[in-house]
Amino acid sequence: MSEQPARVCGHWIGSEHRYCRTTDGVRHYLPGYRCPAHTPRALRGLAEIPPGPGLPAGAWTTVSPLNESRVHGALAIVSGKRRASQAGRRAALTVVASRGEWL
Ligand SMILES: [Zn+2]
Numbered sequence: 001m002s003e004q005p006a007r008v009c010g011h012w013i014g015s016e017h018r019y020c021r022t023t024d025g026v027r028h029y030l031p032g033y034r035c036p037a038h039t040p041r042a043l044r045g046l047a048e049i050p051p052g053p054g055l056p057a058g059a060w061t062t063v064s065p066l067n068e069s070r071v072h073g074a075l076a077i078v079s080g081k082r083r084a085s086q087a088g089r090r091a092a093l094t095v096v097a098s099r100g101e102w103l
Helices: 065-079 086-099
Strands: 027-029 032-034
Touching: 065 086
Parallel strands: none
Antiparallel strands: 027 032
């Protein structure tokens, strides 16, 4: 075992009394490194699962507490509860107006 290079198919071919030891296309699976012919699904006669599309585009559009606090800060500036510079007040007005919460 220790003399094997890292990425070698470790499937035991019982009928030939040897390990596969193929190095082409070897990937790590739960039982260890396996070539495409000896993946857990291939051994059960199943097709490999195709790679998925990844995360959906809107996966991170949840309103974060940071954004919420910015909006509440803008409301406070517009209502006069919180001080801000002239530019900050203008930005707050834009934010509040775009959300339609003030008018
Ligand atoms: Zn193999």
